Amino acid sequence: MLTRRELLAGTLTALLLPAERAHAGDDELLALPGKRPLIKRTFRPPNYETPLAELRRPFTSNDAFFVRYHLADIPALDPRQWRLRVGGASATRALELSLADLKRHYERVTLAAVNQCAGNRRGLFTPRVPGVQWTSGAMGNAQWTGVRLRDLLRAAGIEGSALEVVFDGADAPLLPATPDFLKSLPIDRALDENTLIAFEMNGEPLPHWNGAPARLVVPGWVGTYWVKHLTDIRIEPKAFDGFWMKTAYRIPTGAFPGFRYASQENAETTPVTEILVNSLITSHEQGARVALDRSAELGGWAWDSGSGIDAVEISTDAGQSWKVATLEREFGRYAWRGFRWRLDTRTKGPVTVLARAVSRAGARQPDKLTPNPSGYHHNLVQSVSLEVA
Amino acid sequence: MRRAWRVTAALPILLLACAAPFAAAAGEETIALADGPGREATVASCAICHSLDYLPMNAPVMGRAAWDKSIHKMVDKFGAPISAENIQVILDYLALHYSAAP
Numbered sequence: 375m376l377t378r379r380e381l382l383a384g385t386l387t388a389l390l391l392p393a394e395r396a397h398a399g400d401d402e403l404l405a406l407p408g409k410r411p412l413i414k415r416t417f418r419p420p421n422y423e424t425p426l427a428e429l430r431r432p433f434t435s436n437d438a439f440f441v442r443y444h445l446a447d448i449p450a451l452d453p454r455q456w457r458l459r460v461g462g463a464s465a466t467r468a469l470e471l472s473l474a475d476l477k478r479h480y481e482r483v484t485l486a487a488v489n490q491c492a493g494n495r496r497g498l499f500t501p502r503v504p505g506v507q508w509t510s511g512a513m514g515n516a517q518w519t520g521v522r523l524r525d526l527l528r529a530a531g532i533e534g535s536a537l538e539v540v541f542d543g544a545d546a547p548l549l550p551a552t553p554d555f556l557k558s559l560p561i562d563r564a565l566d567e568n569t570l571i572a573f574e575m576n577g578e579p580l581p582h583w584n585g586a587p588a589r590l591v592v593p594g595w596v597g598t599y600w601v602k603h604l605t606d607i608r609i610e611p612k613a614f615d616g617f618w619m620k621t622a623y624r625i626p627t628g629a630f631p632g633f634r635y636a637s638q639e640n641a642e643t644t645p646v647t648e649i650l651v652n653s654l655i656t657s658h659e660q661g662a663r664v665a666l667d668r669s670a671e672l673g674g675w676a677w678d679s680g681s682g683i684d685a686v687e688i689s690t691d692a693g694q695s696w697k698v699a700t701l702e703r704e705f706g707r708y709a710w711r712g713f714r715w716r717l718d719t720r721t722k723g724p725v726t727v728l729a730r731a732v733s734r735a736g737a738r739q740p741d742k743l744t745p746n747p748s749g750y751h752h753n754l755v756q757s758v759s760l761e762v763a
Numbered sequence: 764m765r766r767a768w769r770v771t772a773a774l775p776i777l778l779l780a781c782a783a784p785f786a787a788a789a790g791e792e793t794i795a796l797a798d799g800p801g802r803e804a805t806v807a808s809c810a811i812c813h814s815l816d817y818l819p820m821n822a823p824v825m826g827r828a829a830w831d832k833s834i835h836k837m838v839d840k841f842g843a844p845i846s847a848e849n850i851q852v853i854l855d856y857l858a859l860h861y862s863a864a865p
Contacts, residue, residue, distance in 0.1 A: 404790060417791035417814035446786070446812060502824040502864075504833070548786075548812050551842020617840060 401425075406583055410437050415506050419443035420583065424511035429675070430656045432705065432712065433486070434514030436575050441583040442491055442512060442597065444555050444618070447546040451603060453579070453587040458526075458571070462540065462608030466531025473573060473587055480521035483570060486709035487593035488515050488677045489600055492623060492646045495752035503749035510654055515675070515710045518591045520572035524565045527609060532561070535611035537637055539564040541590055544603035553617035557599050559592065560635055561609070568593045568680075568708065571604060593708035594648055594680035595633075596750075598623045613637040619645065625746050631737060632679065648679035651739055652753040653686055653713070653731035663761045664725075670717040672758075675710035676731035684736075686713035689728040693741065693755075699729070719762050730755040788814060801856025808845045808853060812837075818861050827858035 403411035403425070412422035420441050428438035453473050461468035490513035497507035506512075527539065538558040546554055563569060570591040573580060580586040585602025592599040598618070624643040632648035639645070653676035664670045676683045682704065687696040702712030717725070730739040739755045791814040796802055809815060825833070834850055834857075837843040845853065 414790075414816075415820065416816050417794075418788040419813065420788065446788075504821045504824045504829065507820050547841075549842050549844070552812065553840065621840065 406441060408437060408581055409441070409583060410435070412438065412440065413509075413511060415508065419446040419448070421506050422583075423508055424514055426511065426656055426659060429511060429514070429654065432709075433516055433576050436516075436578055436581050436584070439489075439514045439516065439575070439581070439584055440491070440512050442506075443545060443602075445545050445547045445552065447548055449544050449546075449603070450582060451544055451587055456587050456605075458588065458604060458607065460526050460530045460607045460609075462530075462610050464533040464536035464609040464611045465527075466533060469526070469530050471526070476521050476571065476573065476588070480525045482519065483522055484517055484519040484574075485568060485570060485591070485593060486515065486517050486706040487568075487591060488513060488649065488708065488710050489591075489597050490649055490652075490677075492596035492598050492750045493748065496749035498752055498754075499743065499745075499749045501745075503747060505749055512597075515677075515705075516575050517577065518570055518572040519574035519577070520570040520588065520591065522567060523569045523571055523590070523607075524567065526571065526607065527564060530609065532565075532609055533611075536561045536609045537612060538610050538614050540606075540608040540610055540614045540616075541599075541601040541604060542606040543585070543589075543601045544605050555601075555618055556614070556616045557601055558610075558614035558616075558619055558638070559599060560637060563592065563595070563633075594678075596623075596646055596649055598646070622748075623750075624748070625750055629744050629746060630751055646750045649677065650751050650753045651678040651683075651731050651733040651735075651737040652676070653729050653739065653756060655727070655729050655756055655758050658758055658760060660758055661761070662758075663763050664717060664719055666722055666762055667719055670719050672715040672717050672727060672729075674713060674729065676713055677708075677710035678731070678733040678735070678737065680708045681733045681735035681737075682707040683711040683731055684734045685732045686715075687730050687732065688715045690718070690725055692726065693728055696730075717760070717762075722762055724759060724761055726757055726759045728755050728757050791815065794819075797860040799856060799860060801852045804849045804852045805856050808843060808849060809837075812841065812843065818857065822861040823863045825857070826862045826864040827854070829864065830854055830857040830862065 401413045404414040405411045415421040420443055422441040424438050424440045458471045494508050494512040496505050497509050540558045542556045571588050572591045573588045588604050590601045623646050625646045627644045635645045635647055655674040657673040676686045686699040688699050689696045699713040699715040704711050732738045739753050741755050743754050794815045831854055838845055
């Protein structure tokens with residue numbers, strides 16, 4: 375017995391044709407409906423990574439943006455029927471809003487921000503750890519347009535007891551016993567003027583696979599908080615104890631810098647929250663050839679949790695000396711920032727380029743990884759080997 | 764989001780799981796697991812909730828103890844309906860065919 379929702383979901387996935395397949399090394403490039411071919415990590419739930427070549431534009435195309443789900447029941451929502459409920463034990467009243475209500479009654483805000491999965495580059499950890507084996511493409515940069523979460527919370531009325539705000543999306547587990555994907559934010563982060571409920575991405579309606587018709591945008595925090603297909607927001611006086619907060623997405627307490635989510639922390643583990651300073655060389659693939667005596671420029675992006683990028687440093691002598699790359703314009707402190715570096719192509723042979731970003735808060739990418747069981751926060755100094763020939 | 768009808772909706776999932784994974788994503792039927800005892804039980808149990816590419820994807824990091832932990836996580840935390848007998852069958856299969864870690 376198929377429900378309408380399941381039929382809809384089936385229609386979407388059935389459009390993925392074998393003809394759209396291609397191969398690049400070990401990675402399988404496949405196109406989900408409405409997406410370009412992306413690196414398929416898993417079919418169901420769908421986990422697809424953006425290839426490096428699609429990360430060269432300042433804003434990542436909607437149809438190339440990475441896809442990450444935990445649960446396989448992903449309904450195609452009708453934006454006219456969709457409703458967002460706001461309430462909870464620490465809310466004065468309950469609201470139910472349509473997409474038209476959001477657009478009509480609340481101030482519209484656009485903000486550029488990196489959306490990066492906490493497990494981005496998990497597949498690059500040594501020793502390796504279990505989980506989706508992402509390389510560098512579980513991230514992207516986009517312009518997010520929507521309304522401020524705090525405007526909705528204030529409309530519902532925030533009682534003095536408010537501690538956390540809990541978010542639920544329409545994606546659901548296939549078995550009733552599987553924990554549904556719910557996340558919470560501390561009330562202060564929920565009330566931050568940059569925390570949005572976005573219905574547009576790069577000036578277009580949100581793509582289905584990126585959370586249509588509306589998703590949470592938590593600039594500077596890892597993607598797990600950016601709940602897709604948002605349906606329910608609850609202001610609560612207690613620490614939310616769902617699986618995806620209490621058990622998953624946690625790091626050893628005190629092992630990393632970044633905001634400490636006090637109401638969710640215990641002596642052993644704490645939620646992964648803010649993005650750590652990081653960078654990615656996008657101009658050249660690993661092992662690329664560079665023409666001898668021809669002018670060549672290396673380039674990529676640097677980002678952090680929102681202090682902004684102060685510098686990107688480059689070394690071509692295994693880290694003995696570092697020089698400063700040219701920074702490009704800033705699209706906002708939560709967006710990634712471009713950097714460029716002129717390569718020395720006068721000598722034939724291999725050259726290894728190291729790049730490391732420094733944030734305005736003074737944090738610098740490390741040359742040693744901090745091991746953690748789930749493989750989060752991979753922000754090791756990147757090394758790209760090139761061949762001048 | 765969870766709704767009450769999901770309890771009844773899960774029944775056909777369980778019934779169909781042995782023949783073909785319910786609501787499989789297009790393309791996942793091309794995943795062929797290694798032949799051997801336990802393959803059918805592994806497909807029938809794991810593919811209820813997720814495509815089988817999770818197994819080879821994680822094989823380089825997995826060994827018998829890691830699979831034991833993983834299967835119990837699926838049963839205890841995610842509610843996978845796997846009998847005690849099948850847990851052993853699946854563990855033996857994965858430990859033999861999808862374990863590259865020492």
